[in-house]
Amino acid sequence: MEESLLNVAELMELENSFLSRYYRKKGLVLVRGWGQYVWDVEGRMFLDCNTGYGVAFLGHCNERIVRAIVEQVQRLMTCAMTFYNDARARFLRNFSRLLPSRFGKVVIQNSGAEAVEVALKAARKITKKKAFLAFVGSFHGRTFGALSVTGNEKYRRPFEPLVPEVRFARFNVVHELDKVVTEDLAAVIVEPIQGEGGVNPATRDFLKELRRLTEERGVLLIFDEIQCGFGRTGYTWAFEYYGVEPDIFTVGKPLAGGLPIGVTVFRKDLGDVFEPGEHGSTFGGNPVVMAAAAAACELFIEDNVPEKVRQISEYIFKRLEETVTYSRYFLRLKGLGLMIGIELRQDAEPFVDKMIEHRVLALSAGKTTLRLLPPYLITRQDVDNYLIPALEKVLEVKR
Numbered sequence: 405m406e407e408s409l410l411n412v413a414e415l416m417e418l419e420n421s422f423l424s425r426y427y428r429k430k431g432l433v434l435v436r437g438w439g440q441y442v443w444d445v446e447g448r449m450f451l452d453c454n455t456g457y458g459v460a461f462l463g464h465c466n467e468r469i470v471r472a473i474v475e476q477v478q479r480l481m482t483c484a485m486t487f488y489n490d491a492r493a494r495f496l497r498n499f500s501r502l503l504p505s506r507f508g509k510v511v512i513q514n515s516g517a518e519a520v521e522v523a524l525k526a527a528r529k530i531t532k533k534k535a536f537l538a539f540v541g542s543f544h545g546r547t548f549g550a551l552s553v554t555g556n557e558k559y560r561r562p563f564e565p566l567v568p569e570v571r572f573a574r575f576n577v578v579h580e581l582d583k584v585v586t587e588d589l590a591a592v593i594v595e596p597i598q599g600e601g602g603v604n605p606a607t608r609d610f611l612k613e614l615r616r617l618t619e620e621r622g623v624l625l626i627f628d629e630i631q632c633g634f635g636r637t638g639y640t641w642a643f644e645y646y647g648v649e650p651d652i653f654t655v656g657k658p659l660a661g662g663l664p665i666g667v668t669v670f671r672k673d674l675g676d677v678f679e680p681g682e683h684g685s686t687f688g689g690n691p692v693v694m695a696a697a698a699a700a701c702e703l704f705i706e707d708n709v710p711e712k713v714r715q716i717s718e719y720i721f722k723r724l725e726e727t728v729t730y731s732r733y734f735l736r737l738k739g740l741g742l743m744i745g746i747e748l749r750q751d752a753e754p755f756v757d758k759m760i761e762h763r764v765l766a767l768s769a770g771k772t773t774l775r776l777l778p779p780y781l782i783t784r785q786d787v788d789n790y791l792i793p794a795l796e797k798v799l800e801v802k803r
């Protein structure tokens with residue numbers, strides 16, 4: 405057993421008895437990660453297609469990111485936003501290299517939900533209008549604003565009343581858009597690929613029509629790229645795949661290589677958006693996170709992450725076609741790049757549990773989709789030796 409201050413029973417008991425039960429636990433204690441693998445306290449290795457809800461997309465404990473963090477931790481761990489900071493400037497320089505030319509200013513936060521909050525606040529501020537349109541099946545986070553535009557009753561109902569003047573329309577139903585994209589909206593918020601809702605890609609026609617109508621009616625278009633952005637789809641931003649640019653978009657999860665971050669990006673001509681004092685965050689733009697994110701962006705560019713994603717994704721989808729489609733539980737394959745959904749005929753969560761027994765960590769999405777969010781480092785050998793055999797077993801593939 406790996407060295408640990410507490411034995412397994414003790415540490416599970418501490419989490420079970422002391423931590424509010426807002427997550428259903430799996431019986432696994434993870435203590436170490438490297439690249440596309442994680443190890444549990446017993447020393448067992450797992451192929452990680454869960455990546456902490458998509459965070460470890462650049463791999464666990466990426467050497468370059470670790471080095472950047474360690475160097476920064478030894479120099480300066482916190483720095484108020486009222487002062488300039490070298491790590492923050494490095495991040496901004498590197499991140500700006502990933503942005504299409506129409507985008508300018510950014511606001512830096514500590515999580516995806518906060519980045520969504522900023523987008524919503526900014527939309528009201530810019531347009532001086534109040535209403536929002538979001539979509540059924542969407543997920544934008546757990547804070548009040550982000551939850552208010554999340555199209556899932558299960559998450560919303562216990563906390564109502566939420567932010568008023570939020571309407572929902574059906575995702576990917578193009579002919580309804582003309583009726584619901586009204587001039588009184590401050591913004592429409594949409595995930596180009598719904599993640600938590602079931603790995604549901606928008607259609608190109610849907611996003612194009614949304615863009616056309618929002619432009620025509622003076623409504624801002626917000627893309628939530630917290631799960632699908634930063635290379636996950638095989639494109640730096642999912643909107644590049646669709647050929648549709650939003651006015652505002654949000655980024656989170658893998659951007660700081662594993663540390664907490666959320667960034668809201670604004671079209672250049674929207675200017676500064678906030679006046680000093682109108683928004684803020686004690687930890688947002690923290691130098692350690694900034695050093696990690698600066699290194700993550702460098703790595704992203706130098707290693708041509710989107711290209712690598714496209715290559716391995718093609719292989720994974722081909723192997724999935726050859727195998728899981730023969731399962732009696734199988735309904736359809738969905739997704740783009742390394743955001744992969746296997747829709748089943750029944751609840752996916754028991755299959756996620758069984759995958760653990762076969763040393764692969766996965767996720768569910770919606771109710772019936774088995775979701776895979778592997779790191780871009782996943783190899784053909786990982787796919788052939790771990791992922792496909794595990795799926796064949798748990799989905800009882802018979803040919």
Ligand SMILES: Cc1ncc(COP(=O)(O)O)c(C=O)c1O
Nearest residue numbers: 515516517543544545599630631
């Ligand atoms: C599309 C999307 N938006 C927002 C969020 C919320 O991000 P966070 O959990 O970092 O607050 C998530 C998290 O899963 C997400 O997938």
